[in-house]
Amino acid sequence: MDGTAIRTIDLFAGAGGLALGFRQAALGFTSVFAVEVDPAAARTFKQNFGCEVFDGPIEAVDHYPEADLIIGGPPCQGFSPLGRDRDDESRAQLNDLWQQYLKAVCELQPKAFVIENVPQFQKSAQFARLLELMETDEDLKQYSYNYGVLNAADYGVAQTRRRGIFVAVRGVDDVPWPPPPTHGPESPSGQEYLTLRDVIGDLPSYPKNAEITFDSEGRQDLHIKRNPTAKSLARYRAIPEGGNRFDLRRNRPDLEPRCWANKATGTTDVMGRLWWDRPGFTIRTEFYKPEKGRYLHPQYDRPITHREAARIQSFPDDFVFEGTKIDVARQIGNAVPAKLGRALAEFVYALAFADGKWSTERKEDRQLSLLA
Numbered sequence: 001m002d003g004t005a006i007r008t009i010d011l012f013a014g015a016g017g018l019a020l021g022f023r024q025a026a027l028g029f030t031s032v033f034a035v036e037v038d039p040a041a042a043r044t045f046k047q048n049f050g051c052e053v054f055d056g057p058i059e060a061v062d063h064y065p066e067a068d069l070i071i072g073g074p075p076c077q078g079f080s081p082l083g084r085d086r087d088d089e090s091r092a093q094l095n096d097l098w099q100q101y102l103k104a105v106c107e108l109q110p111k112a113f114v115i116e117n118v119p120q121f122q123k124s125a126q127f128a129r130l131l132e133l134m135e136t137d138e139d140l141k142q143y144s145y146n147y148g149v150l151n152a153a154d155y156g157v158a159q160t161r162r163r164g165i166f167v168a169v170r171g172v173d174d175v176p177w178p179p180p181p182t183h184g185p186e187s188p189s190g191q192e193y194l195t196l197r198d199v200i201g202d203l204p205s206y207p208k209n210a211e212i213t214f215d216s217e218g219r220q221d222l223h224i225k226r227n228p229t230a231k232s233l234a235r236y237r238a239i240p241e242g243g244n245r246f247d248l249r250r251n252r253p254d255l256e257p258r259c260w261a262n263k264a265t266g267t268t269d270v271m272g273r274l275w276w277d278r279p280g281f282t283i284r285t286e287f288y289k290p291e292k293g294r295y296l297h298p299q300y301d302r303p304i305t306h307r308e309a310a311r312i313q314s315f316p317d318d319f320v321f322e323g324t325k326i327d328v329a330r331q332i333g334n335a336v337p338a339k340l341g342r343a344l345a346e347f348v349y350a351l352a353f354a355d356g357k358w359s360t361e362r363k364e365d366r367q368l369s370l371l372a
Ligand SMILES: C[S@@+](CC[C@H](N)C(=O)[O-])C[C@H]1O[C@@H](n2cnc3c(N)ncnc32)[C@H](O)[C@@H]1O
Pocket: 012, 013, 014, 015, 016, 017, 018, 019, 035, 036, 037, 038, 041, 056, 057, 058, 059, 072, 073, 074, 075, 076, 097, 331, 334, 335, 336, 337
């Protein structure tokens, strides 16, 4: 590693969508260590970034290498409306993981850190506690910070994915907000949003393979098909571009699942079909199940493929994922879109690293009790 490398640690690293954006910025951000409990995601990170990956729970990390920057997204299910069915205890555990993140910050004293989470985190009691610590803790007080909800489409991603982002920089007067958008009506350039046609329009209509394969040059084929039943196919056909389960009710009431028939209202994304000329909707971990969201291809009678989901998340085709189809889908759905990561990298670089003067001051004996 050369002397200008900005040593970056990724906590809750997943496949590394966020880390990829920092690398793509080509400003010197270099992954030196990552923590990820999901074995398949940990292997993906290792394969693509080549650094040491602790593939266990963050609570078991007993030593971090020195770092100039910490990035990462403590898991979000505990705050998300989608996690409502979790029992209270496991929700509390998930919510407490952000404290593990701050523990690493207090130990390593990086020049800057970035926390990514679902928008709801910023409205939670846990976030209020985090803000309190930023004002009162002797080490955290040295950081200026700002935060808000960013839409990935504003940063060149073909997806309206909203994420809560928190940026802290040590030793500066102010962190302005938001990072300047690059696309959409709020951007200085006024550049149009990327659409699905832009990012998946070139892919074959109906893929041949049902399993993930590699070609002779090591390229991973993620454009894989599912095998829907005749009934599922007939349902897909009843839904036009931009339509949803209410079109199914209108066009083929005989095919409407009984559990939906009694619901006059409710989410309009279920069995939703995407639009060619708009950004996609939030890709989650089960994007291959049309009954879980707006995942039908804009034109063809099938859900989007793993390759399409990865492109909508702005992963390049040469990024290789490890694990089964389900593992890979989870990694894609959990990721921060790389291009959003890249915009954050440029923002953080300008605030914290562009002058070339930064230092870290390690505090091995930092007590987590302060965070309790
Ligand atoms: C939102 S995802 C991170 C996505 C990642 N930043 C990206 O851009 O690809 C959160 C990750 O935290 C991991 N995780 C959950 N609990 C953990 C724990 N206790 N220790 C380490 N990792 C954990 C999950 O397996 C998941 O991959």
